[in-house]
Amino acid sequence: MSSSPSDADAADAEHYEAVVVGAGPGGAAAAAALASYGVETLVLERGVDAGSKNVSGGLIYAEESAPYTIDRLFEGFREEAAERPVTDYHLHNVAGDRVKSFDITDLHEHDTEWCDAVLRRKMDSWLAERVHELTRETGGGLLTEVRVNGLLREQGEIVGVTCDELDPIRADLVVAADGVNSELARDAGLMDWAEPEEWFQGVKAVVDMPEGAIEERFGVDDDEGVAHLFSGDLFDDVRGGGFLYTNRDTLSIGTVFHLDSLVAEQAEPHELLDALLTHPLLAQWLGDEYEELEYSAKLVPDSKKVALREPHRDRLVLVGDAAGQMQAQGPIIKGMNHAVTAGALAAEAYAEAKARGDTRTAGTLYAEKLRSEGVMDKLRPRRYEAARVVGENDRASGLTDRLVDSRVGRGALRALGGRLERLYGSPYLSMMVPDTRTPYVTLPTAIAEELGEPITDVNTVEPPSLEERIGDLTYDTDIGHPHIRLRDASYEASGAAVSACPVSAEGFGGGCYRTETVRTNGSEETVVSLDTQPCVECGTCAIVADTAWEHPRGGKGVEFRQG
Amino acid sequence: MAPIHTVVLTKGVPDFREGQVSFDENGHLERGKTPTVMNPNDKFALRAALQTRVRHGGRVSVMSMGPPGYKDVLREAMADVYADDLYLLSDREMAAADTWATSITLATGIEKMAAGTNEGDGRDEDAMPDLVFAGFKTADGETGHTGPQTCWCLDMPVVTHVVSLDIDPEARTLRAKRLVEGDIEEIETVEAELPCFVVADPEFVPSYRTASHRLELKDLRERTARRAEAFEDHLTVWDHSDLNLDPDYIGLDGSPTIVSSVDPIPKQPAEREATVVAPDDADGMTELVDEMLPFAAGASGGGGGAEAVADGGRTGGSDDRDTSDGETGGE
Known part of the structure; x- marks a missing residue:
């Protein structure tokens, strides 16, 4: 951190019993639960409004097995803050213009009490109002436009937080719910931003739909909705897939890829999104008038690899993305529900520790609860770690790839036919799917080629250019204070950001990162330059480039209207 | 307290x-x-x-x-x-x-x-x-x-x-x-x-x-x-x-200030006419200095060049006085 306040500062600092950093679902659940135990709780959110910094693909689950769900913590959540429930779930295997679709509603409904599409600006700002009311009653409250920039320490021990806008604040419990690029997790030494293979990157377009179009084009009533997933060869060889969710009057359409695969293929995320938007399969839903309301991006931790088994240190506990609590259960991604559970469990742990007279045991108790409530096993199943050793080395995937592509394999696929659909619907198997090309590209492509039907629709969608997408976003730029600095501008160290950054592209001068050729004394060098103005704060470059990466000050930077 | x-x-x-x-x-x-x-x-x-x-x-x-x-x-x-x-x-x-x-x-x-x-x-x-x-x-x-x-x-x-x-x-x-x-x-x-x-x-x-x-x-x-x-x-x-x-x-009767005349608001600099005088243009510079001199004298002589000099300079010229709404605080 740029400034580290001395111990003397810490002694006479303002004090709250609990400080929650970040007003997403994890922070909101933690704060509401803390307030229900009578704990004086201060919530600090850096956005101009809760949700203005937050993006997700868009589905929130309430699991039958979960000890907490968001609608039980916040009465009226589904009616007031959510979009449509997902009542139908389909997976499309695509090869060229052939598609084989599986109904995976069974997998979707496994352990699911309900599942709704959400848009985060609306959802999080609604939650924040409830949270402020609840926490104000116990002497705290929720503040926006305050960026927590680090941990307050006393003799090396975490005792609170430091902020850009406020003097240091002491607390008996610090809940870091500050998202995927948690500065607190990094400050505490609990997370690093080093390995691209531990992360996914998603980009999303929120698309406006004319009145009645969703009901008509998707064949649903006004209290029903659908989810579609897409895999196969429409993203070339990049490992990942696409999604489409129905909101009340809009669609959330996006793509999610393994970050290491994006880097290896030098793929442009916005072009992969366009490949989905312009695919003939989507013509039936998008119609002739395409109006994109917002382009956004987000990094996603792969909980199978990074979910912390002990997400705490001293008085600090991490919840949600900050602790890597984002579960990719095969094609189905669950994050917000785990953040909600984790947040409430952290509050429960603190209340119990306090009742026993020693709040310092809250962190350990929280980790125990994550295990005993089954959260940790969903996030980071032990059997995945065992299977990974065999499944994820290149030779093995080469072998499975060749097998799928061989005559024997193709014959087996045809023979399996309808049973494949059930296989895809197995929650047990889907947890162990290895991160190789096989499940993402080779197998779906082969399935579509062998079993698929041709698509005859013509897609006329012309998505906006990257320049137009950036132009449509709202920014409050902190002029003169860029929040990201390039530590090493050489192409070797930071060149990957030019393509991997969702608001940059090779050959595009209006993005964050660009390639430049510098000629000095007859020699020529390719370097990378950075302009943080178009930044959507996803954190991709923190991982794939050599940067000093912080969030902008409170209220500054990008403001998502949809999220 | x-x-x-x-x-x-x-x-x-x-x-x-x-x-x-x-x-x-x-x-x-x-x-x-x-x-x-x-x-x-x-x-x-x-x-x-x-x-x-x-x-x-x-x-x-x-x-x-x-x-x-x-x-x-x-x-x-x-x-x-x-x-x-x-x-x-x-x-x-x-x-x-x-x-x-x-x-x-x-x-x-x-x-x-x-x-x-x-x-x-x-x-x-x-x-x-x-x-x-x-x-x-x-x-x-x-x-x-x-x-x-x-x-x-x-x-x-x-x-x-x-x-x-x-x-x-x-x-x-x-x-x-x-x-x-x-x-x-x-x-x-x-x-x-x-x-x-x-x-x-x-x-x-x-x-x-x-x-x-x-x-x-x-x-x-x-x-x-x-x-x-x-x-x-x-x-x-x-x-x-x-x-x-x-x-x-109070009001008009209690106001000692006299506004003798009111000048229109000067144009924005961008709307004014500009003449470029090169530094080595001796005639041009002399003319410029002659034109500027009265203003320089005004600055040291106290308010010269401004026609609306109220006695004692109590208030600047504004057209407040022709309206029914009085002045208030906050100045």
Whole structure:
């Protein structure tokens, strides 16, 4: 951190019993639960409004097995803050213009009490109002436009937080719910931003739909909705897939890829999104008038690899993305529900520790609860770690790839036919799917080629250019204070950001990162330059480039209207 | 320790922003076609008052002198800085006042307010407000007189050009940083005893560095949103007889200022004609120097070149006097 306040500062600092950093679902659940135990709780959110910094693909689950769900913590959540429930779930295997679709509603409904599409600006700002009311009653409250920039320490021990806008604040419990690029997790030494293979990157377009179009084009009533997933060869060889969710009057359409695969293929995320938007399969839903309301991006931790088994240190506990609590259960991604559970469990742990007279045991108790409530096993199943050793080395995937592509394999696929659909619907198997090309590209492509039907629709969608997408976003730029600095501008160290950054592209001068050729004394060098103005704060470059990466000050930077 | 009572003076002015303001063909302001808004500089005074309220509690009153149309300016003050009560000093006798008559009227209003509203506040019955804030100059009169003159009538110490402010309610002192005008910009820190009159500089920046202050601010905002909708319930209107003021000493009759003539507003630099004179063009330079000389002489000789020299230079030329609305505080 740029400034580290001395111990003397810490002694006479303002004090709250609990400080929650970040007003997403994890922070909101933690704060509401803390307030229900009578704990004086201060919530600090850096956005101009809760949700203005937050993006997700868009589905929130309430699991039958979960000890907490968001609608039980916040009465009226589904009616007031959510979009449509997902009542139908389909997976499309695509090869060229052939598609084989599986109904995976069974997998979707496994352990699911309900599942709704959400848009985060609306959802999080609604939650924040409830949270402020609840926490104000116990002497705290929720503040926006305050960026927590680090941990307050006393003799090396975490005792609170430091902020850009406020003097240091002491607390008996610090809940870091500050998202995927948690500065607190990094400050505490609990997370690093080093390995691209531990992360996914998603980009999303929120698309406006004319009145009645969703009901008509998707064949649903006004209290029903659908989810579609897409895999196969429409993203070339990049490992990942696409999604489409129905909101009340809009669609959330996006793509999610393994970050290491994006880097290896030098793929442009916005072009992969366009490949989905312009695919003939989507013509039936998008119609002739395409109006994109917002382009956004987000990094996603792969909980199978990074979910912390002990997400705490001293008085600090991490919840949600900050602790890597984002579960990719095969094609189905669950994050917000785990953040909600984790947040409430952290509050429960603190209340119990306090009742026993020693709040310092809250962190350990929280980790125990994550295990005993089954959260940790969903996030980071032990059997995945065992299977990974065999499944994820290149030779093995080469072998499975060749097998799928061989005559024997193709014959087996045809023979399996309808049973494949059930296989895809197995929650047990889907947890162990290895991160190789096989499940993402080779197998779906082969399935579509062998079993698929041709698509005859013509897609006329012309998505906006990257320049137009950036132009449509709202920014409050902190002029003169860029929040990201390039530590090493050489192409070797930071060149990957030019393509991997969702608001940059090779050959595009209006993005964050660009390639430049510098000629000095007859020699020529390719370097990378950075302009943080178009930044959507996803954190991709923190991982794939050599940067000093912080969030902008409170209220500054990008403001998502949809999220 | 009694709670802090703060009074802010404000004034409605023509909205001089592009697209709002309207001038006739002679360059005279058309009041009827130009909307009235809160004097922009007064917002800094209001923010300074709000900072005091948030940090130390107590109550904020906002006062203006002017026509009934100024009620909307007071409503804006309530909505923006969560004022507790509003006072409008208004009748025909107060109209067309210069800064002197305005100051007398405002000071009398403040004294009456202080005498009548301390009940139940835990304050002495006739205690004066602890702080009176005014903005730096109005956008129409541009004199900067009304604040300090009101202060003189109230017999309080005055601190002007304030850019930051700390109050110690226990010691009943105020510590302020103020801009000192000069060749280079300096900031000095001064201390004064309460009650005190403070003129906030446009560079005043309120500061809320604790979570509890920001939460208090948020509470105030929520409470005031409802109050501002029914702002007339919190508005007191006094005329000259309420204030027991002799009409001969207020309004036009009580104003010693004479405006001898009014010049139209000069054009923006970009609209003026420009002649380029090269430095080696001797004739051109001589001509230029001849043209400039009278202005240089004027600068050292005190006001030469300006035709409208009021006696004693008491007020600058504005067309306030031709309208029915008087001047108020906040200058």
